[in-house]
Amino acid sequence: MKVLVLGAGQLARMMALAGAPLSITISAYDVNTDTLVHPLTQQQLGSGLAQALEAADVVTAEFEHIPLAILEQCQASGKFLPGASAIRAGGDRRVEKALLASAGVANAAYQVINNQADFEKAVSRLGLPLIFKSALAGYDGKGQWRLKEAAQTASVWQQMADFLAADSSQAIVAEQFIGFQREVSLVGARSRTGEVKVYPLTENHHVNGVLSVSLARPVDHALQHQAEQMFAAVAEQLDYVGVLAIEFFDVAGQLLVNEIAPRVHNSGHWTQQGADCCQFANHLRAVCGLPLGSTALVRPTLMVNILGEDEVPNAILNIPALGLHWYGKTKRAGRKMGHINLSANSTAELKAQFAKLIDQLPASAFPELEQMLHQL
Numbered sequence: 001m002k003v004l005v006l007g008a009g010q011l012a013r014m015m016a017l018a019g020a021p022l023s024i025t026i027s028a029y030d031v032n033t034d035t036l037v038h039p040l041t042q043q044q045l046g047s048g049l050a051q052a053l054e055a056a057d058v059v060t061a062e063f064e065h066i067p068l069a070i071l072e073q074c075q076a077s078g079k080f081l082p083g084a085s086a087i088r089a090g091g092d093r094r095v096e097k098a099l100l101a102s103a104g105v106a107n108a109a110y111q112v113i114n115n116q117a118d119f120e121k122a123v124s125r126l127g128l129p130l131i132f133k134s135a136l137a138g139y140d141g142k143g144q145w146r147l148k149e150a151a152q153t154a155s156v157w158q159q160m161a162d163f164l165a166a167d168s169s170q171a172i173v174a175e176q177f178i179g180f181q182r183e184v185s186l187v188g189a190r191s192r193t194g195e196v197k198v199y200p201l202t203e204n205h206h207v208n209g210v211l212s213v214s215l216a217r218p219v220d221h222a223l224q225h226q227a228e229q230m231f232a233a234v235a236e237q238l239d240y241v242g243v244l245a246i247e248f249f250d251v252a253g254q255l256l257v258n259e260i261a262p263r264v265h266n267s268g269h270w271t272q273q274g275a276d277c278c279q280f281a282n283h284l285r286a287v288c289g290l291p292l293g294s295t296a297l298v299r300p301t302l303m304v305n306i307l308g309e310d311e312v313p314n315a316i317l318n319i320p321a322l323g324l325h326w327y328g329k330t331k332r333a334g335r336k337m338g339h340i341n342l343s344a345n346s347t348a349e350l351k352a353q354f355a356k357l358i359d360q361l362p363a364s365a366f367p368e369l370e371q372m373l374h375q376l
């Protein structure tokens, strides 16, 4: 099978690695440059979307911020999974919030803001504190504002007014600020025949809006059940095919959906060594019409993102059950450059191994890990 992936980043790269044993070949389409590239070497293979669509058996995406015209062209090919409307639901927070409402899943109360009257309505109806998110193009906490105290109201509105004035396609979604205990996510797959398999809930730790550590270990059954019900409701509403990720806030054992990602997800990288079938293989199985693989937890596993660094001490490779993944990207401050997966036979052993890993990593590049170790 030949799969065309919209986007040429690390997720397309990891799909290519997972697809190889199944004889599924990936070509990656860079939507910004209109070129087709090899997902591992980034070597240019051609240009033009029409030709790439023609050559592909299946078309999918590694990210959601894709121009509408490209989504429509892919949809028209009849080969696009999970399809244009699912990708749009992940890429436009207005569409996403409407989807969550129609799927009947709990999420933060919100208000769409196009002008000052909407803003004032959001403040009076939802109350403070509030979080504001750009409707389009937001990721890693970018394009967000927070309003904690009434005294900041005018200056926060001014920043948002400037933002709205600069781009007429944009809007802002205001959300009630949720006082959550933890953030967790559920990554799962839905097949062409409607079969759903989900991985265990993963605990996520962010730093400055960017994922730093994900931890997968045996989870509370009630919480897992809640997440699975919500996952199934959203996936069915979208008639979804492929891997879907849902981020949740855990508020005293009640889950609220934060957002969805209609694709393989950073909080699912641990599945590369903590599950029999990783999220990348399961995504390809789903979109190619193959049976889904097991999503059961084989052993407790955590993932550490390598942000803005292009090297770590090679000696960490001496740690048993440690996997190091580089994405082959040019170094830039804060950029996702690679990740480390670490597994053990029990959560206690995983904590001990994590402590050993932290000792070997430069604290300057991973300042938050020590504190996270104590939260586990």
Ligand code: ATP
Pocket: 108, 131, 133, 138, 139, 140, 141, 142, 175, 176, 177, 178, 179, 183, 206, 209, 247, 258, 259
């Ligand atoms: P991602 O890279 O995960 O796609 P994003 O830029 O789309 O991120 P969100 O996940 O919506 O942004 O928000 C980033 C972080 O901000 C969340 O992980 C959470 O810590 C915090 N946050 C978002 N919405 C709320 C909310 N309503 N209440 C409290 N905290 C929130």
Ligand code: MG
Pocket: 138, 139, 140, 259
């Ligand atoms: Mg997001």
Ligand code: MG
Pocket: 247, 258, 259
């Ligand atoms: Mg998020």
